[in-house]
Amino acid sequence: MTANLPVKVTKFRGRPSPSTTAHHVGSPPTSFKNPWPSFVQPTRLELLGTSFHRPPFIPVPSRDKLVSIQKPDWGIDRDELKATWIGHATFLVETPRIGSAGRGIRILFDPVFSERTSPVSFIGPKRYTPTPCTIDELPDVDIIAISHDHYDHMDSDTLLKIWTKRKEGVHILVGLGSASRIRGFGISAASVTELDWWERVRIEVPGLDPVTLTCTPTQHFSGRGIMDHGSTLWCSWVLEAGNQGDDATHEDDTKKLFFAGDTGYRHVPKDADESDMAHCPAFKEIGEAFGPFDLCMLPIGLYSPRHLLSSLHCTPEDALCLHKDLKSKKSVGMHYGTVRGGLSQYFEDVTDPPRRFREVCENERMRWGEELLLIGVGQTIHV
Numbered sequence: 430m431t432a433n434l435p436v437k438v439t440k441f442r443g444r445p446s447p448s449t450t451a452h453h454v455g456s457p458p459t460s461f462k463n464p465w466p467s468f469v470q471p472t473r474l475e476l477l478g479t480s481f482h483r484p485p486f487i488p489v490p491s492r493d494k495l496v497s498i499q500k501p502d503w504g505i506d507r508d509e510l511k512a513t514w515i516g517h518a519t520f521l522v523e524t525p526r527i528g529s530a531g532r533g534i535r536i537l538f539d540p541v542f543s544e545r546t547s548p549v550s551f552i553g554p555k556r557y558t559p560t561p562c563t564i565d566e567l568p569d570v571d572i573i574a575i576s577h578d579h580y581d582h583m584d585s586d587t588l589l590k591i592w593t594k595r596k597e598g599v600h601i602l603v604g605l606g607s608a609s610r611i612r613g614f615g616i617s618a619a620s621v622t623e624l625d626w627w628e629r630v631r632i633e634v635p636g637l638d639p640v641t642l643t644c645t646p647t648q649h650f651s652g653r654g655i656m657d658h659g660s661t662l663w664c665s666w667v668l669e670a671g672n673q674g675d676d677a678t679h680e681d682d683t684k685k686l687f688f689a690g691d692t693g694y695r696h697v698p699k700d701a702d703e704s705d706m707a708h709c710p711a712f713k714e715i716g717e718a719f720g721p722f723d724l725c726m727l728p729i730g731l732y733s734p735r736h737l738l739s740s741l742h743c744t745p746e747d748a749l750c751l752h753k754d755l756k757s758k759k760s761v762g763m764h765y766g767t768v769r770g771g772l773s774q775y776f777e778d779v780t781d782p783p784r785r786f787r788e789v790c791e792n793e794r795m796r797w798g799e800e801l802l803l804i805g806v807g808q809t810i811h812v
Contacts, residue, residue, distance in 0.1 A: 576690025
């Protein structure tokens with residue numbers, strides 16, 4: 430029984446060491462930025478203009494035309510690396526069980542169980558796909574890893590409920606600047622660790638095989654209000670589980686997983702040829718440092734209108750580029766099928782992302798279900 434046993438988090442420099450702090454604004458940093466030409470921030474005037482000249486609302490189709498939902502079994506009969514999709518960008522990952530251990534270490538990425546992804550409960554983007562379980566039905570979680578502070582990725586009610594249940598049995602990992610937000614939700618400072626890009630932590634739980642998590646770059650932004658844009662660091666996460674020695678024999682036994690969080694890949698102005706646009710170099714760097722990956726979770730939705738959101742959100746075609754840059758063996762789509770964006774609800778049919786993801790796989794002559802795939806809400810994938 431491992432419930433509520435203390436989680437030990439040890440921080441150390443990762444690989445490769447960052448050669449620059451170009452994403453920092455100030456020293457020490459007071460805010461953060463995307464340091465690549467692949468990112469162009471849409472102006473407030475552009476956003477306002479699009480809001481006033483938007484097409485009619487695109488309704489959500491009937492339930493039978495949406496992503497399937499099932500009660501999760503968490504893959505309890507499997508000893509492999511397991512990832513269960515809970516909707517949008519929420520995944521529960523369990524590392525392989527080693528030896529006589531009853532289970533692996535469990536990492537919950539970007540948990541959101543609230544009905545609305547909003548600062549208030551009565552207005553804002555609302556789920557059209559429910560969660561497949563309640564918070565109380567989750568297995569014991571050891572680590573929560575959060576990609577950034579947007580409401581559809583950092584949910585205060587969800588975090589507080591899990592922490593209240595687990596206390597010292599769960600630890601929260603965030604990018605620089607976000608620890609104060611977590612403390613503001615009523616969670617103990619001792620339960621939170623901040624990381625910069627390329628920093629790593631070793632996670633130890635009594636009786637379980639340790640794992641390593643690395644905070645890695647992504648192309649996005651942060652902020653929970655109109656005055657805090659870029660005040661906290663956005664990130665992706667690399668998980669390494671199993672034998673993590675430096676020699677080749679041990680390296681072969683390590684399972685590696687990448688969680689992208691929210692990201693764009695390139696800025697695409699109106700009427701531009703996408704192939705001519707600069708792409709974010711971070712994913713090739715991550716692939717070179719840690720790849721090949723056994724499993725990657727990649728965003729495929731909420732990308733329209735393209736000229737405004739391309740720097741921030743991937744299309745299915747962008748996700749394929751990430752898959753290649755990261756040297757992924759298997760990539761599953763996420764960030765679709767659950768909740769709509771404020772702008773994308775007027776420009777993007779919610780059935781388009783999964784359709785296009787399968788089309789791009791087939792057009793590239795890749796193996797659907799093997800190299801690229803989608804799963805239902807509540808379904809578990811094993812690698």
